[in-house]
Amino acid sequence: MPVTDSTAANVLDDCTMFPVEEIVQYPLPGYTVPISVSFSPDDSLIAYLFSPDQSLYRKVFVFDPKSGKHELFFSPPDGGLDENNLSAEEKLRRERSRERGLGVTRYEWVKTSSKRKRVIVLLPAGIYIQDTASQPELKLQSASCSTIIDPHVSPDGTMLAYVRDNELHVLNLLYNMSKQLTVGANENSITHGLAEYIAQEEMDRKNGYWWSLDSKYIAFTEVDSSEIPRFRIMHQGKNSVGSDAQEDHAYPFAGSSNVKVRLGVISANGGPVSWMDLHCGGDRVEDEEYLARVNWMRGNILTAQVLNRTHSKLKILRFDIKTGQRKVILEEEHETWINLHDCFTPLDKVPNESTAGFIWASEKTGFKHLYLYDIDGECLGPITQGDWMVEQVAGVNEVTGVVYFTGTLDGPLESHLYCTNLFPDAGRSLQVPVRLTQGKGKHVVVLDHQLQRFVDIHDSLGSPPKVTLNSLLDGSLITSFYEQPVYIPRFKKLQLEFPEIIKVEAKDGTALYGALYKPDAARFGPPPYKTMIQVYGGPGVQLV
Template sequence: MRTAIFAAGILLAAGTSHAEDLTIERLVGSPSLDGPRVAGLKLAPDGSRVTFLKGKDRDFRILDLWEYHIASGETRMLVDSDDILGGEEEELSEVEKARRERQRIRSSGIVEYHYSKDGKRLLFPLGGDLYVLEIGADEAKRLTETDAFETDAKFSPKGNYVSFIRDQNLFVVDVETGTEIQLSSEGGDTILIGMAEFVAQEEMGRDTGYWWAPDESRIAFTRVDESPVKLVNRYELSGDGGVTTIEQRYPFAGTPNVTVDLGVVTLEDQKTQWIDLGDEEDIYLARVNWLPDSRHVAFQRESRDQKQLDLVFADLESCTNRTVLTERAETWLNLHNNLRFLKNSDRFIWSSEKSGYRHLYLYDLSGKELAPLTAGDWVVSGIKQVDEKGGKLYFTGFHETPIESHLYSVSLTPDPKSLTRLTVEKGSHNVSVSRDASVFVDNYSAPKVPPRAALKKIDGTLITWIEENPLDGDHPYAPYLDKHVEPEFGTLKAEDGTILHYSLMKPADFDAKKTYPAVVNVYGGPGVQRVRNSWSIDFDQILARNGYVVFKLDNRGSTNRGKAFEDVIYHNMGSAEVSDQVTGAAFLASLSMWMRTGSAFMAGLMAVI
């Protein structure tokens, strides 16, 4: 069977000369078969424009900064990355390479940008330096020009400063004068100032190590000492077959972690105040936030076994700490980014899986739970906006089905029955809601709908297309449409009765009287979902076009199905997941199209039957 897979790989890569035959080379080539896809969609704070990142025609992976001006309906490029780089290829520092790998950023050019609070300026990094673009200006202003690489740049809350990390230390620069202030000097070697360590980035979803106070007078930051962590070798494989050995500090289970301290530095005198993180040193500093008063820092402290999470308020004036709430689990706790402090009251929003599903709750500052804001056997994924004036909370979740994400609203006056779905179209929606919650940008797709971006009223009514991306004769995928294979979705029951979702792609020229080889594309979890009602032109499409049945099943242990669905694999990986995949294979065996004489061979994350 190993030989058969290898032969099939050669056949698929070779393809044929016909324009309608989809090859691997075309799959990864430019322009993207997704069409003119946009990323990083943001609404300007003043509501005047929508900005986004868009790939070049010659290479969709190289991004430029664009805008859609709402009043005029005009789309134009704001910054061409080639103009700044001078046509040269951008060389990243090892720190930036690692940071982008942790964030799964595979593009180049302008890969991130930030608005100032008033929306009059845009900040972006490129080529190791920082640039600020005044809205309406013809070109960006260079803010730094050094041999070192500036990373993790942010505007201060009022927009007067830009902060960043250079040589493992924390800096700020005055936007108007260009005056630079170095806020730390200890960083270097195994000491990281204001930087998230490997585990924080890769496992906890925290990619920064510093946080501005709302009044921009102070910055909370981490001091990380990596020296206790053992050095190991990591191997990188290049496309030409070369191997690079890289030394990396990696904390294996049962071995020492980094040590983390949390400090607060004042801009005026550069003095640092250290916050007590507790008696237990072997912890994870999971999240850090400021309360609106700029006096209190909220930090989330997680136990090494990930079974306890404390939300702690540190009072910088009295130098005291108060544990506001504690979450515990028999298995593990999933972290979240759903802590929001209400500015006009002494309340905050928190999310928890204590009901068995992630939902949103309203608390007062003493830690008393006031009421649930959402409830039910479905999962909330993330808060998108809090409209205190209008009394509504906007978030994304999986209310109707776990294979589609949508935007919803719910009343801040606790009433789970007020739940309203705002994205109408079937599919997977990624949204950005304006500060005043009057409009939102909807970037969505479905199996028959390539990624498209629209500006909508908050009730979901279309205002205008930012990128309609119609699948017409001019679309990059048009030559391949006649053989396009769309997935079929369905459900099976696990051995314990749990509902499992699957997708099935039949060969392009499917004949019910014939039998076909099947490819079972497996990940298994945790934290990953493979079956989604979204657009996807990938290697599975090539397999289906070349006579294979492609099957995916989200087994127990995968995400967006609730805590009990995930917890099955606790201290028992390889049991429920394999059982569920066997259930999927048995389902395939029951279909007449399956090639019954086949055998199974595991090839990485893929089984060919």
């Protein structure tokens, strides 16, 4: 018979019940795995964030592939980050990046000439430096009225850039000397080096400044929100009143003006700002409403991706950082929507030319694929093709002419690491990419700097995430990094079933996939059942 409320109650009485706190806990059961995985500059260690007590409170650990040992590398001396010691700006950044982690939420390796391995960690107290042979050192102290935001180490490891009081600063790590690079910001309307709300929330651009590859320059944004109306958010139920119970934000309402964004370049040693010929937002150039991406190329060539307001036209601009002059090197237009991505990859040289080039991803065929371009934006041909899509560029070996990427060649429900020729032979058919990951499901990968190994974080409908170290030559297993039981004892008692993948055909023939969770007929009776449908549709994201 169909399930009723009374029969359901009787069945549930026989089940192992969980407190509400455990039902809504995060991370989800079985998903307490290493995150933010990265190789040390010499590839001898692998660092990651992890919570031994399976909570959101994480510390920095390292794994030594030679010895097979995991060790605690950095534990916050002051307890680390929690919801009570966050600055207002950091709270907003966490909300926009959907960050829930506590303790240590980010770290970066510092490239050094010595054998000592060093990382920097941003905590509420300031910026710490930790190496393998000493206690954590508070390198730069923060303050409640002047917090440090978004620090990043220069590529050569000698300097650290950060934003403080809405201005861009650098800290010389060799001499422990700090310098403010930009001026003219104010608390209410002008910022230097910070991504604006729209960039963070809608375009997945979290940064407002970018180191040049040789560590000599920093490109940064100036954001002017002076013409944007303020929107007040009231915190109902607070004991206090006034400023403690409310917050005001410059909010660009739909159909109204956006913030004005300029792009400047300044020497890491200080000096005058060179402003690029680019003005996004406001009422200036209609098809350059948003600054979507910024990338450096070899030779201190700066590029920027700009979008029109309707997200239907994208341009890649190349700048002379001395004069600010620009050249449009690529344009894409779509009648409905252009999905932003991070597949732009600079190359030192392209075949038969002595100049640089880049890899670009386009959906002009209906599927996102990689293409090879020279420095002037001339397309030299496709790198991948077919009725499937590339997701991300994972790495490039220009010496051997190989590009590594993740994609859906084995089906839309799969995500694997593949490799293929970076420079396809003209006049010949493209080779079928070689798959390097094993096992159905989703693979998130991190490649080492020497392009010899990769970390594979793999999970599927039938197994929780596990982490392995593999050879980039053929994908073979080198060692297991982290593994957990397929079944969690307490949850095994519930006898939960894996969801059934269903396929629905749209009117235009497009295949749509969904996950169907069905109750156990032996316990809940035959259908029909009460059904819940969850749908989140939008450009770039489909969840059913």
